[in-house]
Amino acid sequence: MSGTVLELQGLRVLDAHGEPLVHGLDLNLRRGETLGFVGESGSGKSLTLRAILDILPDGLTREGRVTRSPRTAMIFQEPSLALNPTMRIGAFVARSWQLHHPGDSAAQSRTRALALLEQVGIARAAERMAAWPHELSGGMRQRVMIAATLATEPELLLCDEPTTALDVLVQAQILALLRGLVAERGLALVFVSHDLAVVSELCERILVLRDGEEVERGVLAEVLAAPRQEYTRELLTANLARRMTEPAGGRG
Ligand SMILES: Nc1ncnc2c1ncn2[C@@H]1O[C@H](COP(=O)(O)OP(=O)(O)OP(=O)(O)O)[C@@H](O)[C@H]1O
Ligand SMILES: [Mg+2]
Known part of the structure; x- marks a missing residue:
């Protein structure tokens, strides 16, 4: 096992x-x-x-x-359905981090979120932390979703037609x-x-x-x-x- x-x-x-x-x-x-x-x-x-x-x-x-x-963790076909339209993407990924790392402060979680957004290939991530999901392209939204997923440090990833x-x-x-x-x-x-x-x-x-x-x-x-x-x-x-x-x- x-x-x-x-x-x-x-x-x-x-x-x-x-x-x-x-x-x-x-x-x-x-x-x-x-x-x-x-x-x-x-x-x-x-x-x-x-x-x-x-x-x-x-x-x-x-x-x-x-x-x-x-x-x-799971990644769905349509990132818009999984992202929160009323949260800026940096806050969304930071919250995902904090939920899984309750010992980390809000500031630490934001730092982690920034690193994750950079890791999934969001250009000018520091600036884009403040973007709303609707301001991003579909591909970019899926990258944000992947960053939020990585914040949970999964060892098993389920993907349902994510592309x-x-x-x-x-x-x-x-x-x-x-x-x-x-x-x-x-x-x-x-x-x-x-x-x-x-x-x-x-x-x-x-x-x-x-x-x-x-x-x-x-x-x-x-x-x-x-x-x-x-x-x-x-x-x-x-x-x-x-x-x-x-x-x-x-x-x-
Ligand atoms: N809520 C539901 N109630 C009843 N039947 C359902 C429900 N959801 C799906 N099904 C049925 O279950 C079967 C499998 O559905 P599923 O969504 O897993 O297919 P899929 O392989 O993911 O297809 P797709 O490639 O279109 O996404 C289908 O026949 C579908 O009609
Ligand atoms: Mg399906």
């Missing part, structure tokens, strides 16, 4: 009628391990992450065993940032995306989901080179087709 930051045993998510939406997932993740969850829309990726954190939508219930590090709303260039920058942080801090990562190319930027292993059920899992390079399941092959083809037909600017 040593080094394990996440263990799922028969994780199921049931709807209000007791129908399973996630059908029983087993998983063991250790520090430094990176796992991508891929699958089409509605395959149960987000519900699985929410079940891990115990933040399922009303009416849904979880069964099975979840053992996770108390230092688990889907961003244009391809910014997406690449955020992925590079996450890759660096994961390597530097030895974080364990579960990264959800419908985009295999994005997952392959960050994850060593993948788990393919369909309709709440596991299709296959393995080392990403091996699965991509030789998918064992027809569904994984279809997903690969669909991903390739989308990449080739998408305008160069990408989504968003």
Whole structure:
């Protein structure tokens, strides 16, 4: 069990009628391990992450065993929903720091917040501490969210499509940032995306989901080179087709 930051045993998510939406997932993740969850829309990726954190939508219930590090954090697709629109970004990150380091003074927390904003690549961070979330671009807001997340010193990071709303260039920058942080801090990562190319930027292993059920899992390079399941092959083809037909600017 040593080094394990996440263990799922028969994780199921049931709807209000007791129908399973996630059908029983087993998983063991250790520090430094990176796992991508891929699958089409509605395959149960987000519900699985929410079940891990115990933040399922009303009416849904979880069964099975979840053992996770108390230092688990999550980054969502849309940073605007997670940031507080009425707090300047410096105060937001400082508060996140102070909540997790109650012994630190307000001044110490602000110093830490500034260092974190610099670490996630916010230029002129000292000045930008006073900015409101709406004054920043989507990519910048996601960087602020990552800084606030790092303030909690997680050892397990759950990401739910954190770059889907961003244009391809910014997406690449955020992925590079996450890759660096994961390597530097030895974080364990579960990264959800419908985009295999994005997952392959960050994850060593993948788990393919369909309709709440596991299709296959393995080392990403091996699965991509030789998918064992027809569904994984279809997903690969669909991903390739989308990449080739998408305008160069990408989504968003
Ligand atoms: N609150 C809810 N009540 C009932 N069913 C739900 C609820 N939330 C999600 N579902 C259903 O659970 C299934 C899995 O949803 P989930 O959001 O996990 O999919 P996903 O893989 O994250 O998809 P996407 O790529 O679109 O984000 C879907 O069929 C969805 O309709
Ligand atoms: Mg989702």
